[in-house]
Amino acid sequence: MCRRSERGAILVHVGIAIVALMGFSAMVLDYGVFWLARHQAQNAADAGALAGVISRVYDEPTAAGPLTLNSATTAASAGLIMGSPGTIAIDPAAPCPAWPGALEGECVSAAVSNSSPLPAYFLQVFGQPGPNVQAWAKARMSAANATNCLKPWILPDLGYTRANLGDLITLELANVSALNFYKRVDLGDYLLDIQQCAGGSFAIGDTINTLPGPGVLGLQSVAMSALFSQDPLATWNSATNRVTNSCALGRTCGCGTCANGFAGRISPLVVPVALVSPAGGILAPGVTPVVITNIVGLFVDPALYDVVTGTIGGHITQYPGIQVPTGGTVPFSSAFNVRLMLVN
DSSP states (O other): OOOOOOTTHHHHHHHHHHHHHHHHHIIIIIHHHHHHHHHHHHHHHHHHHHHHHHHHHHTOSSSOOHHHHHHHHHHHHTSOBTTBOEEEEEEEEEOOOOOTTOOOOEEEEEEEEESSOOOOTTGGGGTOOOOOOEEEEEEEEEEOOEESOOOSOEEEOOOOOGGGTTOEEEEOGGGOEEEOBTTBOSHHHHHHHHHSOOOSOEETTOEEEEEEOOOOHHHHHHHHHHHHTTSTTOEEETTTTEEESOGGGGTOOOOSSOTTSSTTSSOTTEEEEEEEOTTSOSSOSSOEEEEEEEEEEEEEOGGGOOTTTOOEEEEEEOEEOBOOTTSOOOOGGGOOEEEEEEOO
């Protein structure tokens, strides 16, 4: 019987195996590149959405505009996709998604995709281009109900709404009540709490004790000077209702334990103050329990502090807060204490 030569048969099997192995390599390597690029695009989109909503809080609190768009675009552009800038689309006034409990708020969205083809090492063998990636993110600003910091002052709640952003508030020394933080009742503690951030969680609905404000103008003046020195060039822009010339813009604040606890990431002169019922004992003698009805951000304006009378002046603004399960709530239309979060 004649036998055919099998010489070269292995080449056929090797050729078939090479095609299969290249297919697996395309899946492993090229799609590995795809998922890495997708992750980088998502990071850029997340950064853009969060930067945009932060700008909504501090730069354009009443309506989204070019500052929000610029902040979101700049943050998203900082994230490269396989070494190249992505294509970015920002919606500074995006519709907010439905949320359990009909949570109110305002949203900024960011979409990021690759602007140049991704590397395709093995897919090209099969005539396929590199895949495209896209990522979306949306961040929400909504009402918070608590803060981890509070100044040792209270103000009567006169029904302020977000329409009052930028309004001037004055605290006359005779009407200022010091908060009794953890039995901290002496003058030294009061003055220290002006300069630093008093720890502990304070929520809407909490009952706090007040004491008559210390009437020592000289010592209060020292404490206020120490507060103002944490952001010496900061001013209030009445046209835009925001802080300008703050050291926080350049991350150059050297305040250590800042007055608002944010290590200079937000102007140290923007601090949280409790609002209480007008009948809550602002002028009552002795220790008086009052209930927090809202928490307002206050830019303590150096230009409005009167050393002679001890009057403290500031402008209503927003302040980043937290959410605790035991605290009360206020509608978004009356919220100055806000929280920022990614929602999708």
